[in-house]
Amino acid sequence: MTSRADLLLWLNELLQINYTKVEQCGSGAAYCQVLDSIYGDVPMTRVKMGAKHEYEFIANFKVMQNVFKSKKIDKPIPVEKLVKCKMQDNLEFLQWIKRFWDQNYGGQGYDPVARRKGAPTDTPATIAPLSTGNSRAGGLNVGASRAGGRTPISGHRSGSTQPNEAVQHLQAQLKEMGGHLEGLEKERDFYFEKLREIEIMVQEQLEPERTPDDPTLLKIQAILYSTEDGFEVPEGGAIVDEEEETF
Incomplete structure (x- = not known):
């Protein structure tokens, strides 16, 4: 191979x-x-x-x-x-x-x-979509050990640039985390819109004048409105009127 x-x-x-x-x-x-x-x-x-x-x-x-x-x-x-x-x-x-x-x-x-019509060829700064361990930059632990050791950050030696390096590393880490958060929010909205379109379609198909007894549509609706254990649906029904929805 x-x-x-x-x-x-x-x-x-x-x-x-x-x-x-x-x-x-x-x-x-x-x-x-x-x-x-x-x-x-x-x-x-x-x-x-x-x-x-x-x-x-x-x-x-x-x-x-x-x-x-x-x-x-x-x-x-x-x-x-x-x-x-x-x-x-x-x-x-x-x-x-x-x-x-x-x-x-x-x-x-x-x-x-x-x-690719000149599209950027720079590779992503991180390997995985959302880093759960050490990133390419080394993660917070590496930055702490590099700037720490026997000399605390708050008590650096004269002329040492270690505190500045630690701050820059933390700023870069914060920026990277902000990028991950923005991506997750976009991904959430992307799939939410798909689910919302399916919900509207199911509601339209289950109107009384159409096919209210369609078992497949009823199962899809049950999945859409299912809740996790411990979550109680408020009195008045599980479905919130579209006009009253807020996001």
């Missing part, structure tokens, strides 16, 4: 990007452009090369799934695993992509920058 180093070297040379870890392929952007190097007709304007959040990763993989369908490529895409940016899952899929490219690339010239 091709090693990680060889795969990254091939990928970076083919697409003129600067990936440093296989996990970064979890954004789906590189996979899409590898396919474009073969077929030349992937809608690269819909591929976000600098995607940083999971909902953006999923959108990239939707483009890829459409390509698989149109080209009749019989290979399941484990999207739910790949977007988590785990090394093993993306390594296995990248190895398959490389074999597929070797078998199907015709040797034609390919200009990756032109094909």
